[in-house]
Amino acid sequence: MNILVTQRLPEEVMNMLHAAHTVVVGSDDRPMSPDSLIRQIARMDGLLSTISDRIDADVMDAAPGLKIIANYGVGTNHIDLKAATTHGILVSNTPDVLTDATADLAFALILALARRIVEGDHRTRSGRFRYWAPLEFLGTEVSGKTLGIVGMGRIGRAVARRAAGFNMNVVCATRKNSRQPDKDGRVGYTDLNNLLKISDFVSLHVPLTPETHHLIGKDELGKMKPTAFLINTSRGPVVDEAALTEILFQNRIAGAGLDVYEHEPMLTPGLADLSNCILLPHVGSATIETRTRMGMMAAKNLLEGLAGRIPTNSLNHQALR
Numbered sequence: 047m048n049i050l051v052t053q054r055l056p057e058e059v060m061n062m063l064h065a066a067h068t069v070v071v072g073s074d075d076r077p078m079s080p081d082s083l084i085r086q087i088a089r090m091d092g093l094l095s096t097i098s099d100r101i102d103a104d105v106m107d108a109a110p111g112l113k114i115i116a117n118y119g120v121g122t123n124h125i126d127l128k129a130a131t132t133h134g135i136l137v138s139n140t141p142d143v144l145t146d147a148t149a150d151l152a153f154a155l156i157l158a159l160a161r162r163i164v165e166g167d168h169r170t171r172s173g174r175f176r177y178w179a180p181l182e183f184l185g186t187e188v189s190g191k192t193l194g195i196v197g198m199g200r201i202g203r204a205v206a207r208r209a210a211g212f213n214m215n216v217v218c219a220t221r222k223n224s225r226q227p228d229k230d231g232r233v234g235y236t237d238l239n240n241l242l243k244i245s246d247f248v249s250l251h252v253p254l255t256p257e258t259h260h261l262i263g264k265d266e267l268g269k270m271k272p273t274a275f276l277i278n279t280s281r282g283p284v285v286d287e288a289a290l291t292e293i294l295f296q297n298r299i300a301g302a303g304l305d306v307y308e309h310e311p312m313l314t315p316g317l318a319d320l321s322n323c324i325l326l327p328h329v330g331s332a333t334i335e336t337r338t339r340m341g342m343m344a345a346k347n348l349l350e351g352l353a354g355r356i357p358t359n360s361l362n363h364q365a366l367r
């Protein structure tokens with residue numbers, strides 16, 4: 047059968063796919079253009095796509111033989127799931143395997159913001175570290191501070207576990223059905239408004255859905271303490287980036303650590319000029335171990351779908367009915 051892989055994946059994964067089917071691969075370093083995707087998909091049985099590919103009904107209309115879209119990533123807001131089900135195309139994703147890497151990155155941003163790591167690096171390498179001084183380059187302590195986690199799914203819970211090791215107080219706002227029994231009494235549940243008011247660090251871990259689009263806008267940012275930091279490793283459009291840029295420009299919160307952007311890879315004008323934010327290029331899952339695990343999982347899902355079985359990480363088994 048024919049498989050389209052829109053961007054090259056770790057070698058182990060490519061070998062597994064090549065051994066099973068005929069594989070067409072996109073570029074090493076950039077997403078496939080929508081035109082090229084539509085052109086190539088016509089004769090494909092399986093698609094292994096990434097979060098940079100927009101897979102809408104037009105793509106599916108152009109793919110009469112397509113049986114499965116195996117997404118390389120957990121977030122699937124770029125795939126029209128409803129259209130896939132109507133077209134009888136299975137969709138799968140890669141949950142769990144990127145939880146720790148993404149939680150690590152959220153925590154790295156918390157520490158980097160608190161202790162001004164990026165600024166310190168710039169100062170040192172630019173030759174502006176002249177002497178040690180008691181009041182020089184003061185950051186803020188993480189221990190004992192309140193971390194507000196918005197969304198207590200797999201990644202939110204992994205961030206909470208890390209925060210426990212740093213002796214933080216953790217509060218979280220989440221859908222009622224994501225609440226977990228809190229064995230150690232370390233996590234307090236609250237509503238979003240209260241979380242924003244009391245947290246020193248607010249870390250976002252919700253999927254992008256119509257309900258979470260601009261969940262954090264001007265009003266919500268206005269509720270945060272002037273000393274608080276916002277961390278977003280989930281999806282860019284969860285935050286109104288223009289409102290955040292304005293609030294950061296006015297120093298109305300202490301700073302932000304962003305790994306994702308509303309119009310990725312574009313940034314809201316002015317954001318990159320601000321020194322009170324750390325901007326990363328969507329690298330939450332970017333470790334060799336995690337990217338390999340994601341690839342193996344996506345490839346297995348793809349092969350299962352091509353064999354006429356419901357993939358382990360299927361999101362729409364109804365597509366086969």
Ligand code: DGY
Nearest residue numbers: 118119120121330331
């Ligand atoms: C995902 O899987 O949704 C991540 O954003 C990829 O890094």
